[in-house]
Amino acid sequence: MKLTLRVWRQQNADADGAMSTYEVDGISSDMSFLEMLDTLNEELILRGEDPVAFDHDCREGICGACSLVINGDAHGPERTTTCQLHMRSFKDGDTIDVEPWRASAFPVIKDLVVDRTAFDRIIQAGGYITAPTGAAPEAHATPVPKPDADLAFEHAECIGCGACVAACPNGAAMLFTSAKVNHLNVLPQGAPERETRVLDMVAQMDEEGFGGCTLAGECATACPKGIPLVSITSMNKEWLRATRKVAKQR
Amino acid sequence: MYMALATRTDRRPSIARTVWDSSVGKKTVMAVSGVIMLLYLVAHMIGNLKIYFGAGEFNAYGHWLRTVGEPFMHYEWTLWLIRVVLVVAVVAHAVSAYQLSRRDIRARPSKYVHKKPRASYATRTMRWGGIILGLFIVWHVLDLTTGTVHPGGFQEGHPYQNVVDTFSTWYGNVIYIVAMLALGLHIRHGFWSAAQTLGVGSRTRDRALKTVAGVLALLLTAGFIAVPVGVMTGVVS
Numbered sequence: 442m443k444l445t446l447r448v449w450r451q452q453n454a455d456a457d458g459a460m461s462t463y464e465v466d467g468i469s470s471d472m473s474f475l476e477m478l479d480t481l482n483e484e485l486i487l488r489g490e491d492p493v494a495f496d497h498d499c500r501e502g503i504c505g506a507c508s509l510v511i512n513g514d515a516h517g518p519e520r521t522t523t524c525q526l527h528m529r530s531f532k533d534g535d536t537i538d539v540e541p542w543r544a545s546a547f548p549v550i551k552d553l554v555v556d557r558t559a560f561d562r563i564i565q566a567g568g569y570i571t572a573p574t575g576a577a578p579e580a581h582a583t584p585v586p587k588p589d590a591d592l593a594f595e596h597a598e599c600i601g602c603g604a605c606v607a608a609c610p611n612g613a614a615m616l617f618t619s620a621k622v623n624h625l626n627v628l629p630q631g632a633p634e635r636e637t638r639v640l641d642m643v644a645q646m647d648e649e650g651f652g653g654c655t656l657a658g659e660c661a662t663a664c665p666k667g668i669p670l671v672s673i674t675s676m677n678k679e680w681l682r683a684t685r686k687v688a689k690q691r
Numbered sequence: 692m693y694m695a696l697a698t699r700t701d702r703r704p705s706i707a708r709t710v711w712d713s714s715v716g717k718k719t720v721m722a723v724s725g726v727i728m729l730l731y732l733v734a735h736m737i738g739n740l741k742i743y744f745g746a747g748e749f750n751a752y753g754h755w756l757r758t759v760g761e762p763f764m765h766y767e768w769t770l771w772l773i774r775v776v777l778v779v780a781v782v783a784h785a786v787s788a789y790q791l792s793r794r795d796i797r798a799r800p801s802k803y804v805h806k807k808p809r810a811s812y813a814t815r816t817m818r819w820g821g822i823i824l825g826l827f828i829v830w831h832v833l834d835l836t837t838g839t840v841h842p843g844g845f846q847e848g849h850p851y852q853n854v855v856d857t858f859s860t861w862y863g864n865v866i867y868i869v870a871m872l873a874l875g876l877h878i879r880h881g882f883w884s885a886a887q888t889l890g891v892g893s894r895t896r897d898r899a900l901k902t903v904a905g906v907l908a909l910l911l912t913a914g915f916i917a918v919p920v921g922v923m924t925g926v927v928s
């Protein structure tokens with residue numbers, strides 16, 4: 442396959458960026474999107490040019506490091522991560538636009554790499570349990586009803602990639618935060634911090650400068666892990682419950 | 692050390708502060724004020740349809756609105772109570788909408804070069820629709836409540852004739868019908884949104900909520916538009 446790529450190039454956080462056009466040839470439809478970018482970078486290096494910076498780690502769809510808005514879609518046209526997107530989703534001769542996640546809470550570091558530490562700080566605000574852990578406890582020690590376990594697992598699938606923020610017209614982090622809140626709030630292990638977790642994580646989310654939810658639903662469409670929009674509804678419910686409860690305790 | 696975190700004792704701000712300072716809380720203010728306005732609009736729409744039963748019944752209904760609650764309430768007290776609640780709801784709704792929209796726009800300063808218009812369709816219609824509704828509410832009150840911008844002589848206590856006057860002008864019909872279409876779109880997304888904001892939406896209820904939102908939007912728009920249509924067709928004169 443021969444492709445035309447229009448890639449966002451930006452020297453550093455303070456520099457102005459722009460789209461640059463590149464031609465790549467000899468792309469196999471079995472390559473992943475990142476392997477296609479590797480091919481481009483090898484050529485750029487041989488030509489003595491600066492390779493395109495992009496994030497990646499596991500390349501198995503499980504770590505959440507890869508990103509990229511491809512032709513306007515976070516993680517491209519398939520519901521998967523960019524590392525698991527294959528070039529068979531494109532046609533010979535296509536022009537492909539590649540841009541970084543766009544949100545003021547995710548500033549560009551270089552080219553297609555953005556700073557996602559805002560997510561880490563949301564996790565630090567409450568995405569943990571305070572019980573001492575150690576070796577894995579006996580599985581039957583704390584019974585969890587099957588529906589709750591399923592719900593927790595569904596939310597635990599979030600890999601923190603940030604596609605939800607990138608796709609949201611408001612740059613909101615509601616889907617990510619709701620996945621993390623719901624994951625722990627439905628489990629008995631997460632019960633001691635049930636109220637503080639949701640209040641603190643939502644407050645941190647606001648603090649980081651993410652937008653609010655207008656229920657456009659773009660996040661859930663973009664999420665490679667299928668976190669559903671209704672997770673946001675569940676988090677709103679938890680937030681209202683916690684606000685009432687904390688008010689009663691005063 | 693671990694438990695110290697869970698049982699932290701630092702003081703949290705008041706409930707009102709927590710709600711107003713949080714994006715989720717402010718959205719709750721929007722949802723609650725929106726539902727209050729929605730309930731009022733259902734009653735208002737039903738009341739308006741009495742115009743089809745003639746000047747006598749319509750004007751008597753207008754008079755009754757001022758005497759509801761008597762003798763416990765004085766003349767017009769109930770009406771003023773409703774007006775105060777509505778003004779508070781409109782202001783709370785509009786201020787939250789403005790502040791939340793500013794936050795949203797600031798959170799996404801640079802646009803994608805490769806554009807996908809569908810992404811913000813609902814959000815944009817809510818914002819434009821909201822602005823249209825806000826302007827409409829001001830005009831509507833000045834037209835039929837205070838009479839300030841009313842075409843022809845505004846007569847206190849004769850709402851039937853006032854309504855006929857308004858809808859005998861082309862601009863009265865245009866403003867009103869455009870606003871009611873905006874209202875329909877606003878409620879279609881707004882009613883369902885409010886359910887999500889207030890945490891009453893769920894997977895199993897989603898279809899039902901969307902249906903109710905659509906039906907409410909359609910009934911309110913059609914019910915309100917029936918009044919100018921009545922005047923335009925001469926059924927009401």
Ligand code: HEM
Nearest residue numbers: 655721722725728729785788817821824825881884885888
């Ligand atoms: C002053 C005029 C108004 C303005 C400026 C306005 C603006 C807005 C905006 C910007 C939203 C948020 C949309 C989103 O989050 O996607 C909204 C939501 C909503 N509006 Fe309005 N609106 C107005 C009047 C009304 C009226 C008259 C009603 C009565 C039916 C109403 C009911 C609602 C409801 C139920 C919501 C959903 C709240 C939520 O998302 O939780 N609005 N409005």
Ligand code: SF4
Nearest residue numbers: 599600602603605664
């Ligand atoms: S909710 Fe989905 S899109 Fe958002 S960070 Fe988690 S996995 Fe990525």
Ligand code: FES
Nearest residue numbers: 500504505507524
């Ligand atoms: S590189 Fe790990 S999920 Fe894509």
